[in-house]
Amino acid sequence: MSNHATLDRESLNGPGLAAAGPRVDVAAVARQAGLVGVIVVLVLGFGLARPLFLDGGNLINVLLQSSVVGVLALGQTFVLITGGIDLSIGSTVAMAAVVSGLLSHAVPAPVAILGGIAVGALAGLANGLLITMTKITPFIITLGTMSIYAGLALIIAGGQAVYDIPAAFQDLLAGRVLGIPIPVLLFVLLTVVAAVCLRRTVFGEHLTAVGGNAEVARLAGINVKRFTASAYVLSGATAGLAGTILVARLGAADPTLGADLLLTAIAATVMGGTKLAGGEGSMSGAAFGAIIIATLTAGLTTLNVQAFYQQVAVGAAIIIALLVDQLARGRR
């Protein structure tokens, strides 16, 4: 019996592992597969109860519903990876919406849209600079700017919604290409771009290192402040884009937009496997998270479940998702 009892050190740290291959990726792929599985189960489940739910037009509509939250979740993922949080994105959406709405009356639609995105990026830059130049935590800074940006949105809009958004503006962001709504296309495209940026660029690699351990990154000569700040700029820019999409879809720019978008976006992000502690995150996960929440909301609506109950269900889904994730991690 004694010959099988030896556990040599080599098997702990040694060549055995070389054969084990890329473990990191296996876990990540398993989580993504799990999220897709959840979407499929939800769609089929709601489809069984209400066959109309499976109609192609309806499914596309669900994707359309998820696209604004999804775009926000992508930006938030960059921030969460650095170990921070951006609470101001909802207000940034409102500010960008109002600015692009007002601009749309004066300048060509593409310029107005770029203006909205630029306002978002500027708001993000302000967050990033405040966070990196002071020692105040991101939570507090963005809690402050959340209120500031919300107020600015109301001030800029003069306290009321901006109406009469030109058709050219609406067509550009809310139209369809080959039957697919442009926001959905943008959402998919941005997910791919963000995922590539995170996993396949030096920027993404260094951002992950900064979030995983800022001191290690700093000692390795990485400019921690610049990377941290740029995550907020990206988050602000996606909020700006989300704001302009909403203006195009609604045909009006409401300065009180966006309050409920913040929590949904963070929920989608963490559901997708991004850790609030930083250093770990997934863009496709955030996108799937947004789609899960939209599917759940849409499905419950077709089942005539009241909005109040929907809120409860979505909240429960978030907690269950993280619980399952944690159990799966514990097993490994």
Next chain:
Amino acid sequence: MTTDPPVLEIKKLSKSFPSVRALHEVDLTAYPGEIHALLGENGAGKSTLLKTLFGVQRPDSGEVWFEGERREFAQPSDALAAGLAMVHQELSLVPQFTAVQNIVLGREKSRAGFVDRGEARLRAARSLARLGFDARIDVPVHKLSVAQQQLVEIARALAVGARLIILDEPTASLTTQESERLFELLRRLRAEGRAIIYVSHRLAEVMELSDRVTVLRDGELVGTRTRGQIADESELVKLMVGRDVAAVGVRGDPGDPGAAGEEVLRVEGLSSTEGVSDCSLSVRRGEIVGLAGMVGAGRTELVRTLIGADRATGGTVWIRGERIHIGSPAEAVRAGIAFLPEDRKHQGLVLHMSAASNATLIRPPRRHGMLDRREQREQTRALLKRLNANISPDYPVGKLSGGTQQKVVLARWLKTSSDIFIFDEPTRGIDVGAKGEIHALMRELADEGKAIVMVSSDLLEVLGMSDRVLVMRRGRIVAELDRSAMSEEAIVHHAAAT
């Protein structure tokens, strides 16, 4: 000593994890009034044994008998209540709480629903005083030194009336003097009839302090010996490693000091807000300069200031004869200075990133503007092979042993082809076998013409590796010893002189 019944008897304890058998039928007995050393390389099963004993993990099979009764501690608080306390290597105090609050934590007495601070203070002060605690008891413990914090932990153990105290590498971050005081205290606790189980990598200490020694290797019991049965440290090493190993770190084979080349690094009058004051030093190609001194003497602060991690308030640095300003670690990297921090887990590695990501953290390989994962893997594989670390580049570094982790950090700097290597406690927490390898690699780097600065609290390491030793005290370099003047006595003398 052995006439009393044992306090603790562990019988055939086994514990497996999904991929690893961590413990296999291990026995351990501790008697009242003995200091019992528990030895083994990293991964030998020491911490699993202690965690299982302490109720952090459940054993798969085997029995624990405490004071004549069979016990199964389901959680640490059960073990504590029974009279078994553990002083963890990474101290487990609430940093914002005072010594008093920490000592009574979980056992606060209340009067009319309010915490009774008077009573708590009195009890805590009493137990601290017994231990020779000389700091204020009403400041947050994070303001205390590691040694003082450790005393708070021991006081907590005594306050619950522990009859068995387990110390996990208690001297890992203590100075020689502080260690001596701890040993005195442990001897006193022994005289009171308490049993002490003591985990350490420092074999000299084990020889000095323990009555009996139990050695684990690869999850199995190698054996228990009384102090009298062990001739010397190398016998312990042999038991731990299971083969003959040249006593590590002791009088290595230092390069010929005459062979050292031109001056690569010159520092004059370096000072910082962190207590470094007017430090000057010079390191030549092919030379290993040891930086010795007590913990808190400012050695880590000096090297951190040098690389721009802490702010310098004065001083001049020349590299290869060129005067340069290093205001940030990024500038140090560009100037060709490699820094391997003492705290690998918090300063050296991003733990959940792969070995490849960590090894190529500085200037990752690019292709068409994108990160080249394949090249990243290839580079890492080559570097790790050179360092004799046979692991997959995709493996998360958090799960590697201390020695392999250090190699990954080293790989990062080999890739930058730095000229100057600064090692801060290069082998802390690294097991005996890997220690020798790290030392050999450092020597190799010196032979390749790198200039090396090594901060170390391990005197044997300082003596064995250094061509020259600088001794620091209170932020200043107070002595420079060449090979002929280097000795334990000389270093301790300069480090401690007041």
